[in-house]
Amino acid sequence: MGFLDRSRTIAGAGWNRWLIPPTALAIHFSIGQAYAWSVFKIPLEDSLDISGTASALPFQIGILVLGLSAAFGGTLVEKKGPRWAMFVALVAFSSGFLVAALGVATRNYWLVVLGYGGVGGVGLGIGYIAPVSTLMKWFPDRPGMATGTAIMGFGGGALIASPWSTEMLKAFGDDTGGIATTFLVHGLVYAVFMSLGVVLVRVPPEGWRPAGWTPRVDAGKPLVTTANVSARNAVRTPQFWLLWVVLCMNVTAGIGILEKAAPMIQDFFHDTASPVSASAATGFVALLSLANMAGRFVWSSVSDVVGRKNIYRLYLGAGALLYLTLMLEKDSSTALFVVSTMVILSFYGGGFATVPAYLKDLFGTYQVGAIHGRLLTAWSVAGVAGPLIVDSIADSAHEDGRTGPALYTFSFSLMVGLLVIGFIANELVRPVNPKFHESEPADREEPAPPEETSDPLPAERR
């Protein structure tokens, strides 16, 4: 594979580790475009004469394929290394846009689904996990901050893509020709943008550690292991499935608000003296995006100080209390509603960003990317469950003639229950049974000679 081979990505002496976060961001800012798919929905519906459900399908397939490719491709990503993974993500994500462009140009809807959802979805999944374990190896002293930076990029990608795509549709037009050209430009620009990651990403040499930092093996953090667990063994542990429940519950609780934010705030204050306009609701959605993105960086960085279990106690415990506040206070204060939902969304983002470091604490860095990929199936489940709960209950309440906060009271009470389940699952997390540990620690503490021309990785880690 030459240039893409893992052995070609081992950093030489003096490689600055602060070059790695931009490589991760170049990938995640790009694939985060997925959250801005809604920009294309109306133009696609009008130009291809399809329904709203049909225009959402490329995105839904994309998220589904994201989960599947992260779950099934994780081991390969660990084996082949981050440059290979980023290159695959680049090719798949960009090709997805090009195939979708062809689909729109030829008015072939299923080619759009196959391109953006199927091919592009592989880029989403492989790109999402590509930099995670590499970042944690470069930042063993701040793994939460490191992964938070990358995963913040996924949240930030929509902030960039949403106005950019809108401007392009204005420039090229929102008929089939304009959309096809927009997709084409997206594919080409993202290919160039992601190439920074492919070119600059490096893995540290075996035994590398930041200057002045030594691994802490203190009894005060029993959940932080120095041992390593393979992905195959990890899924056999109760810890993996407890974290799966934790992530699923946290994401379900957040996504329920996120996907229905604009109508929700308008419904909530519909019967008050100061109703929220559609324009103001757009501003609310933007603030939630900011909270979602900021939470990814801030909370995961805080987790480096307070510990992973404690930060999830905050996400799940305080999240439940905030939902309870929304239920009890109803439409008494717009400011309280906005602040509460923003904090819930920051916990949603924080939950995504902190989980790789939690996995690293429990299972070591050996195959943490692959384990992370398997855990992301919780996202796929939550992505269906969260909107289903909020939408179906709100629709049913609407049919019963209810208005205002009453449309959401029951779904919020369910969210409290789900968060309590997640809280209990987090409480049950204990150190992994040593019988699941690899026989030899993959991250040896003794220094290894930094031979730039050789591959210092042990065979099982190549």
Add this chain to the structure above:
Amino acid sequence: MTDADGPSSNAAARTGSPVVMVVAWLWVAVPFLYGLYQLAEKSSKLFE
């Protein structure tokens, strides 16, 4: 092997040169700032 955050002198030109560092961070910061600016404009509508 231990390493500082900064580059060592003989490897700086091809690994951790300040120019590469600045270009890499600008590469991701410029679009991000554009997105943040657009976000700030949208958010302000909530308070109008």
